[in-house]
Amino acid sequence: MILIAERINGMFTDVKKAIAEKDKQVIGELAKKQTEAGATYLDVNVGTAAADQEGTMQWLVESIQETCTTPLCLDSQKPGVIAAGLKVINAKGGVILNSTPLNKKTDEEIMDKYIEMAEQAGPKASIIALTMDKNGVPQDIDTRVAIAAEIVQKAMEKGFDSRRLFIDTIVLPVKVPNAQVQPCNILAAMDQIKYLADPAPHMTVGLSNISQGATERSLINRVFLAMAASHGLDSAIVDVLDEKLMNVVATAEMLMNKQIYSDSFLKVYTSVKKP
Amino acid sequence: MILIAERINGMFTDVKKAIAEKDKQVIGELAKKQTEAGATYLDVNVGTAAADQEGTMQWLVESIQETCTTPLCLDSQKPGVIAAGLKVINAKGGVILNSTPLNKKTDEEIMDKYIEMAEQAGPKASIIALTMDKNGVPQDIDTRVAIAAEIVQKAMEKGFDSRRLFIDTIVLPVKVPNAQVQPCNILAAMDQIKYLADPAPHMTVGLSNISQGATERSLINRVFLAMAASHGLDSAIVDVLDEKLMNVVATAEMLMNKQIYSDSFLKVYTSVKKP
Numbered sequence: 001m002i003l004i005a006e007r008i009n010g011m012f013t014d015v016k017k018a019i020a021e022k023d024k025q026v027i028g029e030l031a032k033k034q035t036e037a038g039a040t041y042l043d044v045n046v047g048t049a050a051a052d053q054e055g056t057m058q059w060l061v062e063s064i065q066e067t068c069t070t071p072l073c074l075d076s077q078k079p080g081v082i083a084a085g086l087k088v089i090n091a092k093g094g095v096i097l098n099s100t101p102l103n104k105k106t107d108e109e110i111m112d113k114y115i116e117m118a119e120q121a122g123p124k125a126s127i128i129a130l131t132m133d134k135n136g137v138p139q140d141i142d143t144r145v146a147i148a149a150e151i152v153q154k155a156m157e158k159g160f161d162s163r164r165l166f167i168d169t170i171v172l173p174v175k176v177p178n179a180q181v182q183p184c185n186i187l188a189a190m191d192q193i194k195y196l197a198d199p200a201p202h203m204t205v206g207l208s209n210i211s212q213g214a215t216e217r218s219l220i221n222r223v224f225l226a227m228a229a230s231h232g233l234d235s236a237i238v239d240v241l242d243e244k245l246m247n248v249v250a251t252a253e254m255l256m257n258k259q260i261y262s263d264s265f266l267k268v269y270t271s272v273k274k275p
Numbered sequence: 276m277i278l279i280a281e282r283i284n285g286m287f288t289d290v291k292k293a294i295a296e297k298d299k300q301v302i303g304e305l306a307k308k309q310t311e312a313g314a315t316y317l318d319v320n321v322g323t324a325a326a327d328q329e330g331t332m333q334w335l336v337e338s339i340q341e342t343c344t345t346p347l348c349l350d351s352q353k354p355g356v357i358a359a360g361l362k363v364i365n366a367k368g369g370v371i372l373n374s375t376p377l378n379k380k381t382d383e384e385i386m387d388k389y390i391e392m393a394e395q396a397g398p399k400a401s402i403i404a405l406t407m408d409k410n411g412v413p414q415d416i417d418t419r420v421a422i423a424a425e426i427v428q429k430a431m432e433k434g435f436d437s438r439r440l441f442i443d444t445i446v447l448p449v450k451v452p453n454a455q456v457q458p459c460n461i462l463a464a465m466d467q468i469k470y471l472a473d474p475a476p477h478m479t480v481g482l483s484n485i486s487q488g489a490t491e492r493s494l495i496n497r498v499f500l501a502m503a504a505s506h507g508l509d510s511a512i513v514d515v516l517d518e519k520l521m522n523v524v525a526t527a528e529m530l531m532n533k534q535i536y537s538d539s540f541l542k543v544y545t546s547v548k549k550p
Contacts, residue, residue, distance in 0.1 A: 174529065174536045183530040187505055215538045216526070223526040226498045227505035230462055251491070251498040254449065255458040261449045263490045 001249055001258075002235035004073045004096065005039035006208060008060065010047015019050055019060070027060060028067035035070045037240040038249075038270045041096055044085065045075035054084035061085050073098050073128075073237075079113045086121050094124035098237075099168055102133040102147050102154070111151065115160050128166040128204060129155075131189070137170055139180040144169060144189040145196075152196045162197040166204045166235055169193065173212040174220065183210060183224055187231045194232035204235035222248045229256055246270055276524055276533075277510035279348045279371065280314035281483060283335065285322015294325055294335070302335060303342035310345045312515040313524075313545045316371055319360065320350035329359035336360050348373050348403075348512075354388045361396050369399035373512075374443055377408040377422050377429070386426065390435050401439040403479060404430075406464070412445055414455040419444060419464040420471075427471045437472040441479045441510055444468065448487040449495065458485060458499055462506045469507035479510035497523045504531055521545055 007030050010016050018026035031042055042064060050056040053076070061072060073096040074085040082097050089095060100114040111129055118125040129151045131137075131144045138144045148167050155165050169189050172181050186205075194200050210224050211217035222245050225236060229252035238245060250269035253259045259269055282305050285291050293301035306317055317339060325331035328351070336347060348371040349360040357372050364370060375389040386404055393400040404426045406412075406419045413419045423442050430440050444464050447456050461480075469475050485499050486492035497520050500511060504527035513520060525544035528534045534544055 177536075182532045184505070184532050214536065216522075216541060219522060219526055220530070223501045223523055224530055226501035227527070227530065230459070230502035230505060247491075247494060248498055251494055252502070255495070255499055255502065257457045257459050261452075261489065266491060 002040045003240055004041045004043050004237040005034035005240045006043050006237050007034055008042055009045040010049055016047055016049050019056055024063040027063040031064040031067045034240050035068050039240045041071045041073040043073045043075050043237055053081045057081050057085040058088045061088050091121045091125055095121055097127045099128035099130050101130045102150055105134045111154055115158050126164040128168050130168045131170055141185050141188045145192045148193045149196055162201045163199050165201040167193055167201050168204050171205045171210040174210055175213045190231040202235050203233050206237045218242055218244055226252050277315045278515055279316045279318050279512040280309035280515045281318050281512050283317055284320040285324055291322055291324050294331055299338040302338040306339040306342045309515050310343050313521055314515045316346045316348040318348045318350050318512055328356045332356050332360040333363045336363050366396045366400055370396055372402045374403035374405050376405045377425055380409045386429055390433050401441055403441040403443050405443045406445055416460050416463045420467045423468045424471055437476045438474050440476040442468055442476050443479050446480045446485040449485055450488040465506040477510050478508050481512045493517055493519055496520055501527050
């Protein structure tokens with residue numbers, strides 16, 4: 001599973017403080033710890049506090065790259081902030097541009113910009129596209145799948161390989177009652193999205209969102225991740241420092257026949273660098 | 276989820292000893308503990324050690340019924356042993372006859388006998404039918420589904436309500452390499468079996484079998500149960516005394532929209548008697 005580590009995000013107090021104080025060490029340590037825990041990519045999100053988002057993105061990228069070479073996942077809804085990060089990044093090992101809806105309220109083709117930036121960043125650059133459009137996050141399964149189909153079609157038209165596309169089916173907090181966007185409906189959408197192209201696009205979710213504001217956050221994250229892995233989810237933005245979650249990832253990979261069982265399957269999984 | 280508690284089984288040392296010594300207290304305590312932990316049914320299996328299997332089944336049923344009124348799941352491949360249990364049982368709250376293959380090697384229609392016994396035991400009596408036939412456990416998804424379809428058809432022909440039918444898709448140990456009967460293939464079979472009748476037959480598995488001989492048994496059981504619950508599994512023969520497993524059951528039910536989220540969803544689930 002392609003694991004995008006979520007912790008370098010200005011929404012977390014320690015990162016926010018490090019950004020304010022220009023404390024490279026805090027960022028570097030988070031980068032190192034998450035890499036050691038098994039991150040395939042490190043998410044980089046400036047949060048909302050920084051006045052100069054573009055400069056902050058560059059400072060974060062540079063701070064991380066002084067410590068490790070783990071590929072980054074530049075996380076912003078603003079193309080300008082992503083572009084700023086790309087100016088200073090070493091994207092040889094890959095980079096993900098996270099994320100774009102299909103289009104904005106004004107019908108502005110925002111996804112086109114992300115594809116263009118990815119093409120410029122090199123052959124290993126991918127994008128995360130959200131199953132939402134000018135009407136926001138769809139309330140039913142069919143519209144989610146229809147938007148995913150449009151995303152895949154747009155990528156194909158642009159000659160952008162479906163393997164460079166991560167479709168984020170958007171999980172919403174279970175704590176917020178919403179009859180239509182239940183987790184089970186997200187799984188039903190995944191069942192269809194995985195067949196939209198061959199080779200299939202990746203599917204990802206911002207896992208921790210599902211347990212936002214809930215009790216038993218790690219348990220809810222773990223159970224949903226196990227379910228989603230069995231419906232084709234092959235990537236997730238997660239807290240890789242949650243050891244119990246990482247054990248579930250390793251077990252799910254083994255049960256889905258992506259890793260062979262051995263008595264030390266947990267250790268084998270976390271010690272092997274993933275694609 | 277309909278949880279069939281697995282611990283009153285002569286294969287476990289304490290139960291074997293209790294049977295040999297006719298120690299009702301050990302059996303009664305297991306019945307009580309499993310009921311309190313959330314068992315919908317208590318499995319009753321004499322194991323292989325007892326010379327008089329029919330008499331032992333009756334003694335177990337009577338010992339349990341002196342302690343609690345939890346419905347029982349009489350577990351034997353021998354119709355005579357099930358019949359002996361039925362003679363002394365109080366099946367008002369329901370009973371499951373566990374289990375029958377579609378037929379035996381000689382083409383003997385063994386499933387017919389289990390349906391007949393269930394009909395005689397009353398309207399709340401169900402059977403567990405295994406997706407195996409005279410050729411044994413099938414090695415591929417399609418044959419598993421085909422056997423399940425024959426099971427459903429046979430039940431329909433006999434006028435036996437599909438809601439009284441539990442189809443056991445038979446999970447095999449992950450430790451035993453077997454390319455065709457991987458857990459992910461069992462899930463793929465479940466995806467089809469749930470649509471074989473309307474109302475759908477129940478689906479169940481002997482969960483602990485998947486981790487037989489493996490390390491991290493509870494973890495493997497938990498992750499597979501979460502996955503299977505998202506593919507329509509609505510029953511399982513499990514260790515209800517495994518608290519972590521029970522928490523996963525409660526979380527899976529909540530994520531699959533069968534329980535509403537509340538901050539105390541774990542406690543709510545285990546404290547409410549299930550159907």
